[in-house]
Amino acid sequence: xxxxxxxxxxxxxxxxxxxxxNCTYSNSAFQYFMWYxxxxxxxxxxxxxxxxxxxxxxxxxxxxxxxxxxxxSLFIRDSQPSDSATYLCAMTVYNFNKFYFxxxxxxxxxx
Amino acid sequence: xxxxxxxxRYLVKRTGExxxxxxxxxxxxxxxxxxxxxxxxxxxxxxxxxxxxxxxKGDIPEGYSVSREKKERFSLILESASTNQTSMYLCASRRGxxxxxxxxxxxxxxxxx
Numbered sequence: 001x002x003x004x005x006x007x008x009x010x011x012x013x014x015x016x017x018x019x020x021x022n023c024t025y026s027n028s029a030f031q032y033f034m035w036y037x038x039x040x041x042x043x044x045x046x047x048x049x050x051x052x053x054x055x056x057x058x059x060x061x062x063x064x065x066x067x068x069x070x071x072x073s074l075f076i077r078d079s080q081p082s083d084s085a086t087y088l089c090a091m092t093v094y095n096f097n098k099f100y101f102x103x104x105x106x107x108x109x110x111x
Numbered sequence: 112x113x114x115x116x117x118x119x120r121y122l123v124k125r126t127g128e129x130x131x132x133x134x135x136x137x138x139x140x141x142x143x144x145x146x147x148x149x150x151x152x153x154x155x156x157x158x159x160x161x162x163x164x165x166x167x168k169g170d171i172p173e174g175y176s177v178s179r180e181k182k183e184r185f186s187l188i189l190e191s192a193s194t195n196q197t198s199m200y201l202c203a204s205r206r207g208x209x210x211x212x213x214x215x216x217x218x219x220x221x222x223x224x
Contacts (some may be wrong), residue, residue: 008151032211043115043201043215044154088153092211098169099213103153 003027006089006102015111019076023089023102026070030091030100033065035074038086038104047087048074079109114138115216117202123222130189132219134202140214141207143185145169145177148199148218160185161208192223 006023013019021035031052036044048063050056050072056063062075072091076083089102118133136143142161146154146169156169158177166177174196178186185204189196199220203213 004153006153034211041120041217043203043217045215046212049211090154097208098156101154103151 003100004089004091004102007105008103010106010108012108012110013079015079015081015109017079017109019074019079019083019107019109021074021076021087021089021105021107023072023091024070025072025091025100027091027093027100028067028070029093031094032092033063033072034090034099035061035063036088036090036101038088040085044088076107079107081109081111083107084109115202115204115214117200117216117219119219120217121220121222123224124189124192125224126193128189128192128223130192130221130223132187132189132200132202132221134185134187134204134216135183136185136204136214137183138204138206138214139182140204141182142205142210143179144203144205144213145175145185145187146201146203147171148201154201157187189221192221194223197221197223 033050035048037047038044050063053067060077064073086104088104115136144159145157160179176188202216205213
């Protein structure tokens with residue numbers, strides 16, 4: 001079983017839709033959770049970072065962590081064509097020595 | 112702005128060749144990483160380096176070696192390239208231990224024929 005599972009998509013939505021991206025994980029020691037966005041032919045860039053359980057909001061983006069279910073989500077409100085990218089979740093334990101990445105979900109927002 | 116650059120965007124090599132992938136960061140970061148990215152498998156860690164001349168194996172080090180002679184430069188070496196090493200290779204750096212953010216380069220698409 002992979003440490004981190006993520007639906008690869010692709011996910012296609014109309015502009016303005018609310019998007020929900022999710023990852024599940026198996027290691028209960030994970031405490032730090034990140035979402036990276038990767039545009040085509042580019043490297044990933046950090047989008048959101050959350051520690052432990054709870055929600056974190058940044059503009060149109062909300063990251064949610066449910067440690068009891070080992071489930072994390074990224075919500076995108078009022079999605080834009082510029083949000084079209086692959087979104088990767090990542091997580092690590094307290095010492096940040098090693099990061100575990102999901103395989104990425106490809107999102108396409110249609111104008 | 113942190114910048115991580117990789118020597119080539121696209122590379123085509125023959126089976127058995129020795130291949131060098133170079134990565135340079137300009138922010139005096141202590142830690143550097145090499146990943147490969149394959150469809151359905153995500154990012155898998157090949158090697159990482161905490162400091163100059165220090166390296167540790169990641170999840171898939173077989174067939175690879177690394178070199179970090181200077182703080183800003185981290186090289187990935189494929190000793191004898193094979194077709195199953197055809198992949199996207201991503202280099203990343205981070206400030207140091209305890210820092211959660213990694214900064215990635217644009218990647219090198221390597222094809223081994």
